[in-house]
Amino acid sequence: MDVIAELQAGCLTTSAEETIRLAERLAEVLPVDTALVLEGDLGAGKTTFVQGLARAWRITDPVTSPTYAIYSLYRGERMLIHIDAYRIENPEEGDSLLIEDLLESPWNLAVEWPEKIDAWWLQGAWKLSLKRIAPGQHQLSLSLV
Template sequence: MASNICDKLRAGVATGSAAATRALATELAAALPDDTVLALHGDLGVGKTTFVQGLAAGLGIHDPVTSPTFNLYTLYPGPRRLLHLDAYRLENGGQVDALMLEDFLISPWIAAIEWPERIADWMPPDAWHLELGITADEQHTLRLR
């Protein structure tokens, strides 16, 4: 089943609702190896936080997930911890290091990073990259690369 969701996302998926986007993320959560960084690429409003809400559900996290824009990051406890980082206001990976996130990443964990291009020098080479977009007819698109 894990390869099915990954294959589906590699081919590209369009969703017509936030619930469908969350459902895909919930399914992907089971396929993500422990201690994985998931880079979420896409413009404002494409559903990155909605996707993270689904990840949290798939990781067994029951806390409400909101955008960490003003806090920079939020750590959600669960069977696998979820670190949700919004890197939009960061300028480089050194600023991520200064947050000392490693102190909170006690295995098993998943880190979902919004705006990863802002901290490209910090991103690990084995990070998973997901492109999120929106079409003119308001369909949300997701593609794992």
């Protein structure tokens, strides 16, 4: 089964490494110049998933949650902009981040807490829902918009 069909059907990972490998597989088919929104509670594996995207695109910098910086920029085979909108108070603040100034093709956005942002660059985003089932177990499900 291809990774898109697998994720659309919903799949379970039982370790961080499995989540990273699944992200690597998705990175191979994720269109260039596209946003991927990651929905899920704290501890659901969102940043771990972004680490897998980065590894697939040969990004060597350590990928961590940019909660206090709001976003981090990583360069590899693609430019990865990792946004953590958790601390954004007002949805209109998304435009004030000036993300569009960073969008040099080939790029991909990975956006944690997307419900906190209302920005044009999220239109047409792929949506990945992550849910922590038990310690070390995560349910992942993909929706294509």
